[in-house]
Amino acid sequence: MKVVKFGGSSLANGEAFQNAINIITSDPQRRVIVTSAPGKRFADDIKVTDLLIKYAQAVIAGQNPEKIVEQVLNRYQEIAAYFGLPADKLIPLAERLEGLPSHTYPNNNYLLAAFKAHGERLNAQLMAILLQHLGYEARFVTPSEAGIIVTGTPNNANVIPETYVNLSHFTFNENELLVFPGFYGLTLAGHIATFSRGGSDITGAILARGLHASTYENFTDVDAIYSANPQIVDHPQPITTMTYREMRELSYAGFSVFHDEALIPAIQGNIPINVRNTNDPEKPGTMIVPDKDFQPSDIVTGVVSGKHFAALYLHKYLLNKQAGFTLRILEILAKHNVSYEHMPSGIDDITIILDRNAINDQLIDTICNEIQEEINPDRLEWIDNYAITMVVGEGMRNRTGVIDDILMPLAEKHIAVPMINQGASRIAIMIGTYNEDADEAVRAIYHRFFVN
Ligand SMILES: Nc1ncnc2c1ncn2[C@@H]1O[C@H](COP(=O)(O)OP(=O)(O)O)[C@@H](O)[C@H]1O
Ligand SMILES: N[C@@H](CC(=O)OP(=O)(O)O)C(=O)O
Numbered sequence: 001m002k003v004v005k006f007g008g009s010s011l012a013n014g015e016a017f018q019n020a021i022n023i024i025t026s027d028p029q030r031r032v033i034v035t036s037a038p039g040k041r042f043a044d045d046i047k048v049t050d051l052l053i054k055y056a057q058a059v060i061a062g063q064n065p066e067k068i069v070e071q072v073l074n075r076y077q078e079i080a081a082y083f084g085l086p087a088d089k090l091i092p093l094a095e096r097l098e099g100l101p102s103h104t105y106p107n108n109n110y111l112l113a114a115f116k117a118h119g120e121r122l123n124a125q126l127m128a129i130l131l132q133h134l135g136y137e138a139r140f141v142t143p144s145e146a147g148i149i150v151t152g153t154p155n156n157a158n159v160i161p162e163t164y165v166n167l168s169h170f171t172f173n174e175n176e177l178l179v180f181p182g183f184y185g186l187t188l189a190g191h192i193a194t195f196s197r198g199g200s201d202i203t204g205a206i207l208a209r210g211l212h213a214s215t216y217e218n219f220t221d222v223d224a225i226y227s228a229n230p231q232i233v234d235h236p237q238p239i240t241t242m243t244y245r246e247m248r249e250l251s252y253a254g255f256s257v258f259h260d261e262a263l264i265p266a267i268q269g270n271i272p273i274n275v276r277n278t279n280d281p282e283k284p285g286t287m288i289v290p291d292k293d294f295q296p297s298d299i300v301t302g303v304v305s306g307k308h309f310a311a312l313y314l315h316k317y318l319l320n321k322q323a324g325f326t327l328r329i330l331e332i333l334a335k336h337n338v339s340y341e342h343m344p345s346g347i348d349d350i351t352i353i354l355d356r357n358a359i360n361d362q363l364i365d366t367i368c369n370e371i372q373e374e375i376n377p378d379r380l381e382w383i384d385n386y387a388i389t390m391v392v393g394e395g396m397r398n399r400t401g402v403i404d405d406i407l408m409p410l411a412e413k414h415i416a417v418p419m420i421n422q423g424a425s426r427i428a429i430m431i432g433t434y435n436e437d438a439d440e441a442v443r444a445i446y447h448r449f450f451v452n
Pocket of ligand 2: 198
């Protein structure tokens with residue numbers, strides 16, 4: 001049995017749905033389907049998830065959300081009309097969407113999560129209705145029925161192990177197609193909580209592990225995962241096979257084609273992942289497999305830059321002799337519920353790299369002031385435009401001189417490199433640059449390893 005996930009770009013309109021349905025029904029192994037919310041139909045279109053965020057904000061602000069609700073409904077109606085589905089079939093979906101403000105939520109963060117989750121929920125319901133309309137035996141299954149239980153914050157949830165116990169009891173018959181909404185689960189208290197953005201990939205991986213799929217197929221809008229983001233490098237080389245570890249490093253740093261957290265259930269269940277193109281399903285796509293099944297043929301598999309970072313640089317003489325220095329900084333971060341991403345250090349210096357999206361300007365001021373007072377460093381500098389370029393490849397292990405090949409093209413382009421971190425993971429080298437240099441750094445390194 002295969003779990004098949006379709007991203008928002010693969011379910012954006014009727015034609016895309018038809019492609020997805022052709023894919024589902026062309027292979028009897030494809031039994032478990034995971035849907036995202038309808039994505040963009042054209043470049044300046046708005047994803048349904050973003051419309052639902054506006055809907056939630058309007059409700060929170062006490063404004064009339066009628067127009068936004070209509071926009072959302074139109075998206076589903078457009079798809080239904082493509083298949084000639086009778087209008088009354090969509091009434092339960094419309095009622096559910098319109099009824100969202102009348103439910104009670106523990107707070108506005110839960111309200112936002114519940115509204116957002118309905119993009120996937122309504123799309124899964126619609127997919128099941130369409131499959132039935134076309135004569136297939138199909139069942140819409142909610143996370144509540146399947147027992148997908150999560151904890152953490154309402155808009156950045158994590159799955160808990162109990163989910164896998166629940167899924168082990170989940171039964172389905174030989175012929176039916178099951179359609180699950182991606183992106184959300186239920187808390188132990190029974191409230192909807194979503195994963196972080198792009199999190200339908202995570203639902204697919206949870207189901208692949210929990211239902212013991214032979215493969216997790218992730219259908220998107222590109223032929224393969226490329227060695228660099230195709231929006232930054234022209235016609236980058238497609239990756240045929242890569243390891244879970246490589247993909248995790250690359251997706252964490254910005255290969256948005258697959259969510260980094262979705263690798264974890266797949267690793268735990270040892271499920272191979274196949275990323276493929278909905279618009280060209282004959283292409284083999286990219287296989288993501290366990291390390292033991294992989295023989296690297298290239299030194300570098302991929303290069304990527306993440307621009308959503310910021311860094312706190314601290315300099316203090318004899319830092320290495322001060323017991324508890326780092327601990328006191330981390331305590332300040334923990335007090336404000338801020339986690340750090342990386343922390344390279346030297347004898348007198350330490351740089352703490354943070355996710356810029358997770359902290360606001362006011363919190364930055366508070367944290368910097370508290371560190372200044374508590375630690376009294378000789379120098380404290382907040383770097384707001386910090387980017388991390390990650391060069392990743394199983395083939396880099398046990399190779400010498402790779403770092404020279406990475407730094408040389410950067411030097412030739414006069415790109416400043418305030419940080420290099422090669423160590424903990426032997427398959428990745430992390431280069432700190434400034435945001436404005438990040439794309440150029442990717443192109444320079446890509447060129448060195450894939451073109452020369
Ligand atoms: N290295 C990469 N290889 C392929 N696509 C990439 C890469 N890095 C970023 N992308 C982008 O990821 C997009 C697919 O991800 P996303 O839009 O989230 O898809 P979906 O809607 O199917 O979930 C591609 O269209 C591409 O622009
Ligand atoms: N719809 C959600 C979750 C998701 O995974 O979407 P997509 O498959 O379009 O990346 C989002 O936009 O974040």
